[in-house]
Amino acid sequence: METCKLLHENVFAYVEKDLPPVMLQQFDKHVAECAECAAMVADFKSVLILMEEQKSIEPRPFAETRILQGIESRLEKRQSSSFPVFGRILQPALISVGVATALSIGFFIGSDFANVNSQYSQNEEITESVRSDLNVPEFMTDDIIYFTE
Amino acid sequence: MTDQELITGILNNDKTVIQFLVSKYHKQVIKTAFHLLQNMDDAEDLAQDVCVEIIESAGSFKGASSLSTWIYRLTVNKSLNFIRKNKRKQLVHQFESFFRKGDNSIETRVTEPSEYDKTFENNERRQILEKAVNSLPENQKTAFILSKYEELSYREITEIMNLSLPSVESLLQRAKQNLQKKLIVQFSEYSNKK
Ligand SMILES: [Zn+2]
Numbered sequence: 001m002e003t004c005k006l007l008h009e010n011v012f013a014y015v016e017k018d019l020p021p022v023m024l025q026q027f028d029k030h031v032a033e034c035a036e037c038a039a040m041v042a043d044f045k046s047v048l049i050l051m052e053e054q055k056s057i058e059p060r061p062f063a064e065t066r067i068l069q070g071i072e073s074r075l076e077k078r079q080s081s082s083f084p085v086f087g088r089i090l091q092p093a094l095i096s097v098g099v100a101t102a103l104s105i106g107f108f109i110g111s112d113f114a115n116v117n118s119q120y121s122q123n124e125e126i127t128e129s130v131r132s133d134l135n136v137p138e139f140m141t142d143d144i145i146y147f148t149e
Numbered sequence: 150m151t152d153q154e155l156i157t158g159i160l161n162n163d164k165t166v167i168q169f170l171v172s173k174y175h176k177q178v179i180k181t182a183f184h185l186l187q188n189m190d191d192a193e194d195l196a197q198d199v200c201v202e203i204i205e206s207a208g209s210f211k212g213a214s215s216l217s218t219w220i221y222r223l224t225v226n227k228s229l230n231f232i233r234k235n236k237r238k239q240l241v242h243q244f245e246s247f248f249r250k251g252d253n254s255i256e257t258r259v260t261e262p263s264e265y266d267k268t269f270e271n272n273e274r275r276q277i278l279e280k281a282v283n284s285l286p287e288n289q290k291t292a293f294i295l296s297k298y299e300e301l302s303y304r305e306i307t308e309i310m311n312l313s314l315p316s317v318e319s320l321l322q323r324a325k326q327n328l329q330k331k332l333i334v335q336f337s338e339y340s341n342k343k
Binding site for chain 2: 145
């Protein structure tokens, strides 16, 4: 009973053979006689095999290609949606001028209102993309830096 | 290619170097993230995040530790943040995977029908182990995974986790003790169910 308790407290170290030789021999002898401890030791030996299996886990096929494609598209997206600081300031002004010019030209020509509208909605889309670009991306907001260099 | 050459190449936006970076480190990142997140889709997404962060913050790599250590640290930080943000989602996944027979989150080998019972029992045991490792406190789980699954030395773990050697030794000791307790309970419950 005393040995059962002792083995319960050291079963991980026992199956890993991370104990003094005297203790290992004592437990070997006990396991040969105690069915309950033998079952527990068998369970922990299977844990060691499963842990070995975890070491040899491989990425799925083409993971490298998928990652490269993902990186490329994310970097491209960021590059195309990020403006230099002065651009961020100038962009709304430029858009306003663009809208005004488009409207003036539209009125000047005096025809094809649909065309003006589509120009306007395009500019509205650009304004929206600028607005969303000014927002701080979610990934930069509340991450915890657990371990630092 | 040395760490410094790699960093210089990234800073110069050299596509070949970026390809080399992904080819060299994607396996390390995916494996570590998988062990922490227990989901291969999430691990791949996280590997993408880690690579983008390496590219974007290569300039801040001081070379105080090796590039591999820095990448491990980014992976662990991002994985722990992912877990924090997706705790609810994660709980549902663990619950499902615990009760899903023949879980395919880990590539299982094709076996003969005569080995079915053995495989079934292995799957049960695998899920018990996954659950026990997942229930460890964050620091213990991280140290355990880096030591046992990634086979890193104590010194490397101290660098990644920014801890002293005695702290890492104590973390691993406690991780093993906790795991042992949890596994004994789980295995006895499982054998009572049989
Ligand atoms: Zn016994």
